[in-house]
Amino acid sequence: MSEPTPSDPVQPGSGPLEPAPGLAARRSDVVRKRVIDAVAVFLLSAVAVLTAWCGFQSSKWGGEMSIAFSQASSARVQATDYSSEARDARASDQSIWVQWVLATAQGDAQLATYIEERFTPEFRIAFDAWDAGGREARGPFALDAYVPPGTAEAAEFNDRADEKFAAALENNQRGDDYSILTVLFALVLFLTAMSQRELQPWVVRTLLGLAIVVAVVGLAILLTFPVRI
Helix, strand or coil, rough: CCCCCCCCCCCCCCCCCCCCCCHHCCCCHHHEEEEHHHHHHHHHHHHHHHHHHHHHHHHHHHHHHHHHHHHHHHHHHHHHHHHHHHHHHHHHHHHHHHHHHHHHCCHHHHHHHHHHHHHHHHHHHHHHHHHHHHCCCCCCCHHHCCCCCEEEEEEEHHHHHHHHHHHHHHHHHHHHHHHHHHHHHHHHHHHHHHHHCCCCCCHHHHHHHHHHHHHHHHHHHHHCCCCCC
């Protein structure tokens, strides 16, 4: 049998095999699915880490809130103690003042002098100011010059209690913000998981795209939050 020459017509089926119809499309679908799966796995892993981080931060800020509330309560107790001290000092000075008024009204200068010598330093300042003012005020206790011991400390601890209470509320809000962000990332996980179902390609792409958008928004918000280690 003679060998076919180049000029001989090519017999059907004797040339190279042509790709089967639709094979290229199937390969493209496989590649596309692998890309979608890779993106979904990466997104699930990243969002899982971010969710754990948000839970950790929420717990930390919750602890900071508890500490601040405890400090506010402690400061309030100390302020109450100093207020009691100031109230007791005022009551004692008022008792001495009543005796001085009675001695003065009776014209007993010696007794009045004796009582004056036993004025407390705080009341002495107010008494001298009242006396220097021609005794026109209703009494030394009506002047700003009278500051019984414990008054300044009570005001200081009250301010500290207010400050710590405000910080506790702020820390509580920060913890709530991280908790809300956890819910947002949970939505990303849900959308990503749904995109792995056997759905129409456009539905899969829509779900995965929406998950990516929500994840990016959540990450942008997360970067604005304070961090506590």
